[in-house]
Amino acid sequence: MTESNQQRIWQVVSQIPEGKIASYGQVAAQAGIPQAARLVGNVLRKLPEGSNLPWHRVVNSQRKISFPIGSPAYQEQKQRLLLEGIVFNKEKIAINHLAWHYL
DNA sequence: CCCTTGACCAACG
DNA sequence: GCGTTGGCCAAGG
Numbered sequence: 001m002t003e004s005n006q007q008r009i010w011q012v013v014s015q016i017p018e019g020k021i022a023s024y025g026q027v028a029a030q031a032g033i034p035q036a037a038r039l040v041g042n043v044l045r046k047l048p049e050g051s052n053l054p055w056h057r058v059v060n061s062q063r064k065i066s067f068p069i070g071s072p073a074y075q076e077q078k079q080r081l082l083l084e085g086i087v088f089n090k091e092k093i094a095i096n097h098l099a100w101h102y103l
Numbered sequence: 104c105c106c107t108t109g110a111c112c113a114a115c116g
Numbered sequence: 117g118c119g120t121t122g123g124c125c126a127a128g129g
Contacts (some may be wrong), residue, residue, distance in 0.1 A: 023111085023112085024110075024111050024112080025111065025112055025113085028111085028112090035111090035112075035113090036111085037111035037112055038108095038109060038110085038111045038112085039109095039111085040110080040111075041110035041111060042108095042109060042111095044109080044110060045109080045110060057112085058110080059110090060111065060112085061111075061112060061113085062111080065110085066110040067110065071104075072104095073110080077110090078116070
């Protein structure tokens with residue numbers, strides 16, 4: 001089974017529970033490609049529309065959404081997270097929502 | 104084949 | 117806090 005990195009990334013993201021988040025770096029590490037955080041963003045960027053993957057649960061290591069503030073993508077991701085009970089303090093997500101231990 | 108570009112990150116200065 | 121550097125991988129020119 002020659003699983004592509006893309007497949008492993010999908011797999012990891014699909015396991016992030018509702019109401020929790022993970023960083024790009026954490027997802028990459030879990031997928032067995034440490035230091036390849038950028039790849040995670042690249043993979044998520046080209047997801048098909050109907051995808052059920054919880055892409056919105058992936059944020060950057062600063063617990064912020066990696067889209068320009070106010071952009072359509074930013075607003076959609078924030079909205080989805082709010083619906084899951086994620087709490088924002090300004091643009092930053094409250095610490096206790098991290099899915100995996102970090103720092 | 105080389106170079107650049109990303110929803111990135113940690114280590115430095 | 118900011119800017120730089122090096123690391124990873126895939127896609128496109």
